[in-house]
Amino acid sequence: MPDKKLKRVDIIFNEDCNCNEVLTNSLKKSKDEILKEILDSGLRGRGGAGFPTGLKWKFASQEAEKEKYVVCNADEGEPGTFKDREILTRVPLKVFGGMAICAKVIGAKQGYVYLRGEYQFLKADLEKSLEEFHAVLKDIGFDFQIKITMGAGAYICGEESALFESMEGNRGEPRNKPPYPTVSGFRNKPTVINNVETLVDSFMICRIGSQKFMELGTTDSRGSKLFSISGDTPIAGIYELELGMALEDFVEEFGDGDTKAVQVGGASGFCVPRKKFKETIIGFEGVPTGGSMMLFNSSRSMYNVLKNYVEFFEEESCGQCTPCRVGCQQLKKGIEAIKKGEKSASYLKTLQKLAETMKVSSKCGLGQSVANSFSSIVDNFKEEMIY
Amino acid sequence: MANTVNIKIDGIDVSVEAGKTVLDAAKKLNIHIPTLCYHEDLCVAGNCRVCVVEQEGVNNLVASCAIPAQKGMVIHTNSHKVRNARRHVVELLLSEHNADCTKCYKNTKCELQDLASEMVINEHMFMDLVPDKNYTTDKQSPSIIKDDSKCIRCQRCVRTCHDLQHVSALGVAYKGDHMKISTFFEHPMYEVVCTNCGQCVNRCPTGALIEKNYLDEVWDAIYDEDKHVIVQTAPATRIALGEDLGMESGSIVTGKMAASLRRLGFDSVLDTDFSADLTIMEEGTELLTRLKKALVDKDTSVKLPMFTSCSPGWVKFLEHTYPDYLDNLSTCKSPQQMFGALAKTYYAEKKGLDPDKIVCVSIMPCTAKKFEANRPEMRDSGYQDVDMGLTTRELAVMIKQAGIDFQELPDEKFDSLMGESSGAAVIFGATGGVMEAALRTAYEIVTGREVPFKNLNITAVRGMEGVREANIKLENVLPAWSFLEGVELKTAVAHGLTNAHQIMEAIHKGEANYHFVEVMGCPGGCIGGGGQPIPTTPEIRRKRAEAIYREDEGMAVRKSHENPEVQQIYREFLGEPLSDKSHWLLHTHYVKRKRV
Ligand SMILES: Cc1cc2nc3c(=O)[nH]c(=O)nc-3n(C[C@H](O)[C@H](O)[C@H](O)COP(=O)(O)O)c2cc1C
Ligand code: SF4
Ligand code: SF4
Ligand code: SF4
Ligand code: SF4
Ligand code: FES
Numbered sequence: 001m002p003d004k005k006l007k008r009v010d011i012i013f014n015e016d017c018n019c020n021e022v023l024t025n026s027l028k029k030s031k032d033e034i035l036k037e038i039l040d041s042g043l044r045g046r047g048g049a050g051f052p053t054g055l056k057w058k059f060a061s062q063e064a065e066k067e068k069y070v071v072c073n074a075d076e077g078e079p080g081t082f083k084d085r086e087i088l089t090r091v092p093l094k095v096f097g098g099m100a101i102c103a104k105v106i107g108a109k110q111g112y113v114y115l116r117g118e119y120q121f122l123k124a125d126l127e128k129s130l131e132e133f134h135a136v137l138k139d140i141g142f143d144f145q146i147k148i149t150m151g152a153g154a155y156i157c158g159e160e161s162a163l164f165e166s167m168e169g170n171r172g173e174p175r176n177k178p179p180y181p182t183v184s185g186f187r188n189k190p191t192v193i194n195n196v197e198t199l200v201d202s203f204m205i206c207r208i209g210s211q212k213f214m215e216l217g218t219t220d221s222r223g224s225k226l227f228s229i230s231g232d233t234p235i236a237g238i239y240e241l242e243l244g245m246a247l248e249d250f251v252e253e254f255g256d257g258d259t260k261a262v263q264v265g266g267a268s269g270f271c272v273p274r275k276k277f278k279e280t281i282i283g284f285e286g287v288p289t290g291g292s293m294m295l296f297n298s299s300r301s302m303y304n305v306l307k308n309y310v311e312f313f314e315e316e317s318c319g320q321c322t323p324c325r326v327g328c329q330q331l332k333k334g335i336e337a338i339k340k341g342e343k344s345a346s347y348l349k350t351l352q353k354l355a356e357t358m359k360v361s362s363k364c365g366l367g368q369s370v371a372n373s374f375s376s377i378v379d380n381f382k383e384e385m386i387y
Numbered sequence: 388m389a390n391t392v393n394i395k396i397d398g399i400d401v402s403v404e405a406g407k408t409v410l411d412a413a414k415k416l417n418i419h420i421p422t423l424c425y426h427e428d429l430c431v432a433g434n435c436r437v438c439v440v441e442q443e444g445v446n447n448l449v450a451s452c453a454i455p456a457q458k459g460m461v462i463h464t465n466s467h468k469v470r471n472a473r474r475h476v477v478e479l480l481l482s483e484h485n486a487d488c489t490k491c492y493k494n495t496k497c498e499l500q501d502l503a504s505e506m507v508i509n510e511h512m513f514m515d516l517v518p519d520k521n522y523t524t525d526k527q528s529p530s531i532i533k534d535d536s537k538c539i540r541c542q543r544c545v546r547t548c549h550d551l552q553h554v555s556a557l558g559v560a561y562k563g564d565h566m567k568i569s570t571f572f573e574h575p576m577y578e579v580v581c582t583n584c585g586q587c588v589n590r591c592p593t594g595a596l597i598e599k600n601y602l603d604e605v606w607d608a609i610y611d612e613d614k615h616v617i618v619q620t621a622p623a624t625r626i627a628l629g630e631d632l633g634m635e636s637g638s639i640v641t642g643k644m645a646a647s648l649r650r651l652g653f654d655s656v657l658d659t660d661f662s663a664d665l666t667i668m669e670e671g672t673e674l675l676t677r678l679k680k681a682l683v684d685k686d687t688s689v690k691l692p693m694f695t696s697c698s699p700g701w702v703k704f705l706e707h708t709y710p711d712y713l714d715n716l717s718t719c720k721s722p723q724q725m726f727g728a729l730a731k732t733y734y735a736e737k738k739g740l741d742p743d744k745i746v747c748v749s750i751m752p753c754t755a756k757k758f759e760a761n762r763p764e765m766r767d768s769g770y771q772d773v774d775m776g777l778t779t780r781e782l783a784v785m786i787k788q789a790g791i792d793f794q795e796l797p798d799e800k801f802d803s804l805m806g807e808s809s810g811a812a813v814i815f816g817a818t819g820g821v822m823e824a825a826l827r828t829a830y831e832i833v834t835g836r837e838v839p840f841k842n843l844n845i846t847a848v849r850g851m852e853g854v855r856e857a858n859i860k861l862e863n864v865l866p867a868w869s870f871l872e873g874v875e876l877k878t879a880v881a882h883g884l885t886n887a888h889q890i891m892e893a894i895h896k897g898e899a900n901y902h903f904v905e906v907m908g909c910p911g912g913c914i915g916g917g918g919q920p921i922p923t924t925p926e927i928r929r930k931r932a933e934a935i936y937r938e939d940e941g942m943a944v945r946k947s948h949e950n951p952e953v954q955q956i957y958r959e960f961l962g963e964p965l966s967d968k969s970h971w972l973l974h975t976h977y978v979k980r981k982r983v
Contacts, residue, residue, distance in 0.1 A: 154562060156562070171558075171559055173559075176431065176433040176450065176453040176454075178454070178455065313563075314563055314564050315562070315563040315564070316562065316563060317562065317563045317564075317566075318562050318563075318566070319540070319559075319561070319562045319563050319564070319565070319566025320432075320434040320540070320542070320559070320566070321433075321434045321435070321436050322434070322435055322436050322437070322476045322479050322480055322539075322540075323436055323472075323475065323476060323479065325540070325563070325564065325566060326479035326480065326482060326483050326516070327475075327479060328563070328564070329483075329516055329519075329564045330479065330482065330513045330514060330516070333514050333516065333519075334513075334514065337514065343514075350512060350513075353471070353475075354475060354479075354513070357471060357472045357475040357476075359447070360439075360446070360447045360448045360468065360472060361436045361439045361447070361448050361472040361475075361476065362436070363433060363434060363436065363450070368447065
């Protein structure tokens with residue numbers, strides 16, 4: 001049973017934070033001290049995969065190569081998610097600060113913000129903040145520069161290795177892994193790539209200390225996180241909540257009283273039906289999320305919900321690997337045929353097996369995660385798929 | 388050993404060099420893992436996913452072609468999970484595929500078909516997606532047909548064109564369900580930078596990229612009583628044709644090839660090697676003339692280095708990419724085109740044939756030769772000099788169609804007049820061969836002595852290194868060539884257009900200072916041509932090259948200027964190299980082309 005109650009937190013946007021002071025003080029610490037703080041905090045990536053941030057930095061710091069990079073992933077392509085935009089609008093210096101701290105740990109001199117194409121309008125303000133930031137670094141005598149690179153406008157470019165390809169001027173297609181970015185990332189050099197929010201968390205951990213951060217959340221999911229809450233809710237918006245809450249409490253707070261399912265983690269996440277709200281924990285030990293929480297009430301057709309997701313993937317797959325490119329097309333055509341009665345209900349089984357193959361054999365996280373929404377919706381709302 | 392990794396595959400221990408993949412390790416154990424996007428010549432893509440295997444302790448399957456062997460890995464190549472996934476992958480590919488095998492050029496020679504057949508697919512698991520697609524076929528190029536409905540999007544062609552050929556005529560366009568292999572703005576291949584080299588065709592696992600075949604046209608000509616059909620065969624066909632007819636790579640089948648052509652019904656069975664020797668006479672003389680103009684007359688309009696011009700893929704590459712260097716190209720036509728022009732003039736005259744009734748067919752290791760034969764410049768005889776260019780592969784098809792037991796054929800000789808050749812002509816087929824042949828002749832013209840290499844083998848220009856250089860010092864030259872006394876002739880050789888690009892950049896930046904540069908458009912030269920038997924791999928190229936040099940060493944005449952028929956044609960018809968008649972029939976000019 002989850003013991004965490006829903007708790008609102010104010011770390012990310014907290015305004016009593018003198019960023020320049022925090023930056024100056026943090027960079028005075030040795031790289032080992034900083035790394036220890038981040039490792040101790042138990043922070044895990046906020047971009048979706050949840051990889052321990054301290055470990056990522058540590059791996060990159062151990063690489064002998066001189067040329068290294070820090071990249072901030074601000075591609076934010078998940079439909080219904082706009083938390084990174086909010087961060088970049090309100091507290092850009094915290095993001096840059098997180099990058100500088102990371103640069104200190106791994107030994108990078110150049111950083112990049114890969115900014116979603118649609119966020120072009122943020123660029124001018126970001127450049128302004130960057131001037132202030134670079135001036136502070138100059139005062140301290142810390143050799144690190146950040147540049148803003150505009151994204152190519154495809155969802156797949158948020159995937160880290162496709163993002164590097166895109167930054168290098170190539171088509172955004174995910175690479176084979178290994179090697180991982182900490183060994184061979186941008187320009188095939190050791191690179192730390194973190195989500196916008198992860199970088200802010202790192203920065204704030206340097207300010208408040210790992211101890212304070214760890215007081216929030218659970219063993220597997222330390223700290224708090226931003227949630228983009230949308231769908232059938234009277235109070236849609238962005239909220240910072242402690243990790244590890246029960247979905248039941250969440251729905252109580254944000255639902256409209258008639259919530260039948262919550263899609264946790266967007267199109268690539270899981271659909272949790274009402275009967276499982278109680279036992280479901282939001283966090284890495286339960287159902288993780290990059291931030292998107294979409295509520296559906298009983299007026300929604302889950303068939304349409306699923307079809308939208310599958311269509312999204314069918315279009316946004318980079319198209320290079322077979323299971324994902326063709327699998328998505330088959331899933332879509334398949335559920336349509338079942339709905340129309342052109343295929344029997346038993347074809348759903350075939351499709352679920354296909355989704356499983358996509359999970360285990362696709363080249364990147366996109367194809368691997370299609371089964372999450374597909375299977376969780378089909379399993380829980382089978383009747384809606386057929387009739 | 389420090390640099391080896393031990394892993395276990397299907398219960399068997401194996402150790403491989405660090406950096407090798409699981410697929411490499413499995414090969415070492417003779418465990419066959421199916422692959423589609425993987426090709427030995429290319430960087431790893433890891434996109435088809437048909438090679439997935441199970442790694443103990445890892446939830447997802449891993450692509451064996453892409454994953455490096457790591458200490459302690461335990462791999463299963465044939466588990467339930469693997470079989471399911473592989474079956475799904477092949478089914479998915481088929482669902483997007485216009486699998487009309489009986490009317491597909493690659494029928495029985497297709498890697499997708501092989502896999503499907505291995506899996507014994509009775510009924511399709513998934514729905515047919517082909518009706519939802521707007522697949523198109525581009526048939527406009529005289530060399531290559533691109534049929535998108537047969538494409539499995541493995542990107543072998545893209546990697547070939549970009550990495551091996553530095554052309555990038557093909558790329559990936561769109562994403563998701565619309566993702567396809569495309570040219571610049573989907574223009575026909577004919578209108579873009581494509582050099583027609585056919586390297587992509589040679590690597591395409593399916594029928595999506597194939598040569599345009601002229602089988603029916605050739606059969607029709609053969610059956611036409613009214614026509615005299617002459618066939619010529621390029622140097623590199625005789626060491627590769629056997630591969631498509633059940634023989635080992637590296638088999639020399641010159642005699643059997645001549646015999647089969649006669650049985651197919653060609654009226655004259657002749658040899659492009661003859662005109663290769665002629666090329667050396669013309670090109671060697673052209674080089675010496677350029678050198679004289681540059682060194683003695685101080686004529687600055689003369690362009691050096693001089694580039695060879697026998698590879699039509701290379702010529703078109705230069706026309707698109709470095710049009711400022713067209714005057715550096717030797718004006719000599721390729722041996723195929725010299726042959727064609729002479730077939731309808733000299734040969735016709737000598738044999739009392741009406742050139743109007745002559746059909747000239749060439750058997751080439753090359754798909755670019757089809758384009759070359761169709762160039763408007765190539766009509767100096769008053770007719771299209773070469774009517775149809777076939778690949779080595781197409782000849783193999785004709786031999787099979789005719790029911791000929793190729794391996795049991797006796798060795799026969801080429802017909803006379805334009806059928807005689809030297810070893811120097813044979814080695815045209817391998818990278819460095821034209822250079823070596825030219826040096827054997829030019830050195831002797833200038834010094835009166837044979838090239839100072841054991842058995843005439845100029846090993847410095849041989850091999851598979853991408854760019855090779857060789858300098859030869861000219862000493863004690865004959866009086867007529869005194870201006871070359873002490874000159875160090877600087878030469879270079881490149882094969883594959885990526886290496887050609889590299890050498891061009893060096894020349895362009897003034898970092899390289901050559902007199903003479905041989906470039907072959909295909910990796911390994913013509914032995915690795917786009918029209919050669921599939922597969923062509925580094926190992927197979929090596930074997931074919933060995934065969935070429937074996938053939939050369941076995942020939943009685945090793946130098947082009949000693950080919951008796953070459954001597955005869957100068958005596959009776961052309962006069963001397965670079966004569967007016969030579970210029971009319973054997974030389975050409977080039978055109979500037981757009982860079983898209
Ligand atoms: C299809 C796909 C899209 C992704 N899009 C984003 C994105 O928009 N923003 C992001 O931070 N991470 C995205 N990721 C995750 C990144 O690959 C990467 O894991 C992340 O940037 C690492 O940062 P973190 O460790 O701070 O979470 C995406 C992954 C996939 C597979
Ligand atoms: S899983 Fe999808 S998005 Fe990822 S590489 Fe394959 S086709 Fe591209
Ligand atoms: S490409 Fe292969 S599978 Fe497709 S139709 Fe041709 S032979 Fe058949
Ligand atoms: S054209 Fe051939 S080589 Fe190119 S992607 Fe398609 S199947 Fe592969
Ligand atoms: S024929 Fe050669 S140049 Fe043309 S697309 Fe194929 S590989 Fe590229
Ligand atoms: S052969 Fe390995 S993924 Fe295609």
